[in-house]
Amino acid sequence: MSAAPLVSSDAPFGARLAAAMDDHGPLCVGVDPHVSLLQQWGLPDSPDGLRDFSLRVLEAVAGHAAALKPQAAFFERHGSRGLAVLEELVASARDAGILTIVDAKRGDIGSTMAAYADAFLRDGSPLAGDALTVSPFLGFGSLAPALDLAASTGRGLFVLCLTSNPEGASVQHATTTDGTTVAASVAAAAAQRNAGATPLGSVGLVVGATVGEAATATATDLAAVNGPLLAPGVGAQGAGAAELRHVFGDARRAVLASSSRGVLAAGPEILGLRAAAVAASAQARDALRAG
Numbered sequence: 001m002s003a004a005p006l007v008s009s010d011a012p013f014g015a016r017l018a019a020a021m022d023d024h025g026p027l028c029v030g031v032d033p034h035v036s037l038l039q040q041w042g043l044p045d046s047p048d049g050l051r052d053f054s055l056r057v058l059e060a061v062a063g064h065a066a067a068l069k070p071q072a073a074f075f076e077r078h079g080s081r082g083l084a085v086l087e088e089l090v091a092s093a094r095d096a097g098i099l100t101i102v103d104a105k106r107g108d109i110g111s112t113m114a115a116y117a118d119a120f121l122r123d124g125s126p127l128a129g130d131a132l133t134v135s136p137f138l139g140f141g142s143l144a145p146a147l148d149l150a151a152s153t154g155r156g157l158f159v160l161c162l163t164s165n166p167e168g169a170s171v172q173h174a175t176t177t178d179g180t181t182v183a184a185s186v187a188a189a190a191a192q193r194n195a196g197a198t199p200l201g202s203v204g205l206v207v208g209a210t211v212g213e214a215a216t217a218t219a220t221d222l223a224a225v226n227g228p229l230l231a232p233g234v235g236a237q238g239a240g241a242a243e244l245r246h247v248f249g250d251a252r253r254a255v256l257a258s259s260s261r262g263v264l265a266a267g268p269e270i271l272g273l274r275a276a277a278v279a280a281s282a283q284a285r286d287a288l289r290a291g
């Protein structure tokens with residue numbers, strides 16, 4: 001008999017994610033159906049191939065990782081039929097009890113942002129998972145409609161802050177008009193939204209596990225965010241346990257390590273995928289939770 005969940009499904013995203021990380025380890029598995037992976041798995045580059053790929057990852061990983069992160073781009077490239085697969089994945093993940101972070105990196109002027117929020121964060125919307133990645137580079141304030149709708153529906157956001165790609169630094173390390181860096185100002189704005197939340201607020205940041213000294217260099221106070229820190233870059237982009245410890249230091253207990261190709265390369269067999277996810281989750285737990 002499985003234990004009763006300690007956190008209600010109505011709890012805010014931050015609380016649900018904290019519980020899932022405690023239960024399953026601080027790992028998020030990315031669903032990124034690259035053409036090369038579809039080929040490697042013996043699947044067609046078509047909506048049917050995407051569907052088979054996605055549902056296999058879900059079956060392998062549910063109950064063994066804290067969250068799934070479908071990368072919308074790989075579904076969008078198949079048009080409406082690809083989006084239908086994304087909708088099916090989000091619904092199936094909900095039934096399987098694993099949290100989903102839809103990685104669509106939306107960001108626009110406020111009035112358009114309200115429509116993105118409606119698409120990805122409204123109860124009953126077919127593309128709404130548990131959280132969405134968003135871009136603050138039109139100004140953090142432009143995200144207000146998404147922040148407000150996420151708060152009222154118990155969903156979460158992951159706001160880009162220090163991204164895993166080397167090009168990100170040219171914008172994120174730059175200094176704003178008030179003299180702070182862009183990254184530090186994004187983190188401070190997220191911290192403001194998370195004030196008082198326990199055990200974790202629902203406004204997370206994206207901070208790549210590959211960014212080295214960037215948090216210190218930009219005076220970004222990750223420990224003060226009081227929200228989850230999504231850390232892509234684990235696995236295929238070269239980061240591992242040492243990088244996770246180094247980049248996040250005192251903030252490491254809030255980190256959700258994220259790996260896509262590093263796990264997906266172990267497919268197509270369910271057992272192989274599951275073993276890769278379990279190993280990546282154990283590595284993340286050792287790096288982030290020990291001591």
Ligand SMILES: O=C(O)c1cc(=O)[nH]c(=O)n1[C@@H]1O[C@H](COP(=O)(O)O)[C@@H](O)[C@H]1O
Binds near residue numbers: 103163164
């Ligand atoms: O928001 C993201 O997840 C993200 C932010 C970032 O800074 N870097 C980054 O790689 N990602 C996403 O994380 C995934 C990384 O995939 P792998 O390199 O295969 O693990 C891709 O879907 C990226 O779009």
